[in-house]
Amino acid sequence: MKINIIIALCLASMHVFGQKRITISGFVKEKGSQELLTGANVYITRSATGAATNNYGFYSLTIPASDSVTITCSLVGYETITKTISARTDVELSLALSSIRQLDEVTISARKQDDNVSGSAQMSVVEIPIDQIKKIPSLLGEKDVLKGLQLMPGVQKGTEGQTGLYVRGGGPDQNLIILDDAVVYNASHLFGFFSVFNSDAIKRVELTKGGFPARYGGRLSSVVEMDMKEGNKEKLHGEGGIGLISSRLTLEGPIKKGKSSFLVSGRRTYIDVLAAPVLNVMQKKKEQKGFRPGYYFYDLNAKINYDLGAKDKLYVSGYLGQDKFYVKEESGSFKMKAGLNWGNTTATMRWNHVFNRKLFANTALVFTNFNFTTTSYIREPIVDESNATTESRLRYDSRIQDLSFKSDFDFYPNASHAIKFGVQATRHKSTPSALAMSGTDAEGTIDPLEKPMYSLEGGAYVEDTWQPFDALKMNLGFRMSYFKADKKTYLNPEPRFSAALKLAPDFSAKASYARMNQYVHLLSNTGLGLPTDLWVTSTDRIAPQQSSQVAFGVAKDLQNKGLTITLEGFYKDMKRILSYQEGASFLGVNGENANDVSWQDNVTSGKGWSYGSEFLIQKKSGKFSGWIGYTLSWIYWKFPELNNGQTFHPRYDRRHDVSVVGIYELNKRITMSASWVYGTGNALTVPSAIYYPMSDNFFTRYDPSDKALNDLYLNQNSNDRRYAASEFPAKNSFRAEAFHRLDLAIQFHKKKKRHERTWEFSVYNAYNRKNPFFYDRSEEKMSDGEWKTVLKKYSLFPVVPSFSYNFKF
Template sequence: MLVLNKRWLQVLATFLLVIPASAQRHSISGLVTDAETGESLIGANIHAVSFETGTVSNAYGFYSVTLPEADSTTLVFSYIGYDPQVKKVYLTNDIRLDVSLQPAAGLLDEVTVTADASAEANVRSIRMSVVDVPIQYVERLPAILGEADVLKVIQLLPGVQAGNEGTTGYHVRGGANDQNLVLMDEAIVYNPNHLFGLVSTFNSRALNNVELVKGGFPAQYGGRLSSVLKVSMREGNRRQFDGRAGIGLVSSHMTLEGPILQDKLSYMVSGRRSYLDVVMRPFQKDRLYYLYDLNGKVNYQPSPNDHFYLSGFQGRDVAEYTDASGLGYGIRFGNSTGTFRWNHIFGSKLFSNFTLVANEYFIRVNTIQGQFYSQNYSGIKDLSAKASLEYYPAPRHHVRIGGVATRHRFRSTGTGGQLPTGQVLGHLETNSIPEKTSDEFALYVQDDWNSSERIGLSAGVRLAGFDAPDVSYSALEPRLSVRIGITPESSLKASYTVMNQFVHLVPSTTASLPTDIWTPASKTARPQKSAQYALGLFRNLRKGEYEASVEGYYKEMNHQVLFREGTHLLAYDEIDSQLTFGRGWSYGAEFFLKRRRGRLNGWISYTLSWTRQRFADLNRGEAFPFRYDRRHNLALVGTYDLSERWSLSGNLVLLSGSPYTLPVGRVYGSQGGELYQGLFYDYDKVNNYRMANYHRLDLAATRKIKTRWFKEGELVLSTYNTYSRRNPYFVYLALDDKTQEPVGRQISLLPIVPSISYNVRF
């Protein structure tokens, strides 16, 4: 008993000693914003010079740093593309300090001016496998048909494999399309594509920030195995009216923003629409295609401690085709999201966020050939509620706790048959389709602590659950990241994450078309699960002018989903019986070198990777390469400022060929018949051949134009696939006219695609 009492006295003495020490510490907190627009600056650096410590602003521009009491200290606020700002404060009590940073003057400075504190985040941050994508890169790099595209830039990063030629599909560290969590203002976007994947659904003029997480996932993220793409919309200019517009070869866009109540209430609305249907209507009345998307946001700050956001998005694609033979099809698909958020600052160390989200995705496909028809529909609607608290007990200590609950509603059906003569194909009533409902929920806690200049630890856990009428699942997902400083310019990082996925995207074709089916976990289709290990070396060179990293990873994926061999899906209510389940694994190394300052800046990325899958019911149970297993992936990206008016940009990509399946022989049916003239092919293994290597050069030139009617104007000239490389889109089987032997023939989709666009700001 005496020993126990002594131990309690020791604990009490320690506690009493800590209290006075804690009382001598004060917090500086506030918001970091753009001085011209009032937009929150995400990831701005705050550096306390005297104490050699600091922090970064969160996803809403809030920061908090706690320091020992002092007569005065100097804080440096910095952000890429903005002039750094120095503040001298007196630490005698807690301070609220809101800072507005001024954008660096001119496009040249916007790219070249970068604070050293920003470069240090590459080495000093605990997080790894995370890439911030500056919007100026998205808008300046070449793109198909002149459409600035977030997902095209994502494909140029290490660890990311592009999908089919020209498309915006992407695969991260051996994962499938459905294993990427895509969020726009915290709402899930299930299909982030337009134009059958050639253009993404994100209008870059409406965006504020883009971040890709490939590994070392914080506990607030879950529900997908491979990556998180976090996209934030612009908040709307709170100081003055601002407008942007542009016209290109296939679409036009316009963005308007401005204050309703000065510095308190603002709006942003942005729209984009293609006009191929209008241009081609006089010439091709049997074909129709158009796309559009709308973004809107209202931002209200009634007090320094409260901030409300209301944002929405809608995107649609419509395609119709008929010909003289009686073949016709119609495709409609799209996403809709709505988000309401409330930020509240409880004090200098406590920040909260509460969110309500509604989102929807649907795809409707009608096909008719002669008197035969098919109608297919698949849709998913979500309602979600989220809450999180962020606590900053010390300058290098950040704790986050929160929870999320989502109600999923799935509707899918398919029908087909023969139409009576003279009857017109009717409309498929979606409200009569049986609905599957399920609930997904999670609670999490995350603790990030840089205990010293050399050691940093991020530990978290996420309790995830899924509930449907006939089955329930729960899982514990640990998250751990460690940073060890080697020198002030280099560090070693490691991470371990477990993720679970309760909804599946079952591909009904091998092409990147929006005809896939989302389906929830069930007794048969169990949740997918992954465990990822990563190790990386990070280093800054020449005082932060260059940042470099090398990361190695290994990822295991269980309960992967594919259709069985020979499946022809005729109805959607028995999908589970047509599925087969297996496992996959991926490993590789990623190399990244980025130049942050100077007239010429950009990056080089190279990925060496292997991805395999094994299914008991496929390929005789033997392992086979994943559809997008590419051994080598090299990307060179650069922008160069010739002058204040002219700038150049370009990217060169080189990829190994992706696997595909070809037969190893052929046999003739004994009864002959009309189908393939009695010829049947013998398929030995899955993905037993590889397409030709892929390489492409894209170039762009931008000229700033001064006009009397607009604040700014720019003319953009670009070429996609500049030397018109015939890259493989897919391979089909045909008989050689001379030898009558089966041969694989390559189809190429996009030759050189020149484009021109004109953008203005008013």
């Protein structure tokens, strides 16, 4: 009897371990355009076994063989589909999802919300559908993906209207901004008021604030990953818009129907054209006919893709954007020209290959370039009887250029593991500052300040999304980063971990840890993201920045209401962060000639830390959608050479940050939206006192109550107070007024026979809140003749109404 039982158990175990397993794999596409869909959930119905499509729409599921299985595929914004197939052998199954835009209202409202949050091991990830971004009110009607991200918790806004992102205590340079695998260094147009990303050309945008997967590296605070549309493979499609300051047009369609497609998207502002008549009138009144300033920006996105067969796809994409600001003046023998130009160029070539049903690879060659140039030419007469003129020219350049190679693999050995691994290598060529001067009033030509610097950055990584049992899913990763500059080599291990424990079908607890290193740095003393901010790399003297971040949170899906709720807390420690020394800028230190010092002599290194909590309730689809976000956080910096070595808050420290966004589709023809934001004022440094010159070498502090001293000053200086000196308190010890603003918009849609048009009317800052842009302490003479020290607040935008016309065909 015992022998028989043992034999039976052995046979049973052999049956379990010997059971045949099959793999179902393929691509998920959008029905009608054949656009590949990222992040779609493909799973066995009524089972915990499932997978999500990668960035190229590929998925793989390994399950026990059976006569048949039912597959479910879902993605927010698309109709959920199910399909029953035979599962006796490996299956290649591609799926097509219909956009909810093609469905009627009843189907949309009845649609089940996906449990993406509670079903994923990843945390601190924010994704806003592009269609939702296009409905949010915006400044002058310019839809902006970065400003959409600014409305999410954990993301602090810069100053009024700026597109800079300050994520969990990090600066704007600590965000890895990726467009089709290419790094974008400067993401701002119009001195920071608009981003360089045309939303008509973008398919997906995702922000990761913590718990970074091992495949990402090179920045401390966040990853903003954007994918361009691939182009419609079935028919020609276009969309565009005409706004107050710019117009845009996007065209996409098949090159060879069903096999290849193209996309071209362009945008240009016409501020220079609109301003010309106004400037002409002003110049006539002031008799300055030869003076003419101007500004414009443009950007261009392009992409082609080709199916080389069932297992191979080729993509080529690029971006080109430029800002140009210029001033010209000519009067008699006097002539002046000055310009400020900056822009990005990226190019990406990618090859996708499916080795088999379990192994997928993407190999990319990437070029990216950011350059900033300022030029000046002056010709003026010499003050003598010769009627001769003198000429001088100045050119200042700053540039960073990358050439990268990367290869990433997705391996799906079984239903419990999804493994990613790969290598990346980037050659940086940076020229932080190159100044050239020449002319009859200059002693020869000044050579460039800095010779081009070459460095190599690399990384190898592996990560595994492991589900040991139904309730637990983990992402375990490790990255080894490498950087070599001159004779110095940096090698840094970067462990990563994130996990989600499902406590109920729609509720989970999450935790994560990530270490990051940053080898490319932005030097700024404005905080505004201006093009004069310099991009530099680590050197023998400048070590890489490093951060460690832990986060904990809970997530809940309210299936019956289509809501997702998340609550997270985080702590981040930052080492070797860079800042300019007191009084330093890209042209020198404390007024020293820029030719005498290197940028490495201008900077100082310190540490920082931040912590806080974030709350988000979000609804991504339906007749009413939007979100409410709240952040409570603290940010601290400490530099031995700043603020006398004392701890201080950086400029973008905000204790409270609130955003409320609502989008309501009244009917098929009318969409209304509103957004309200509130934030604690920025931490600033303003003068605490003013000193006046009583003699050539003596300054005295101004005291309005000391009449005798005041009279003495007035007598000696003839009522001229321009040459006062200021006394500054502790760094950033002044807190600006709270920031809040309400924006409103309404869209009127109408479907024509061959196209769809939308009129949008919006109001930025609807209740005319005078939010502080900057402060200045000065002296004003009162009506009684007394002088008084006052702190003036300067605001930027009052109520700004706008309208735009948008179309699709």
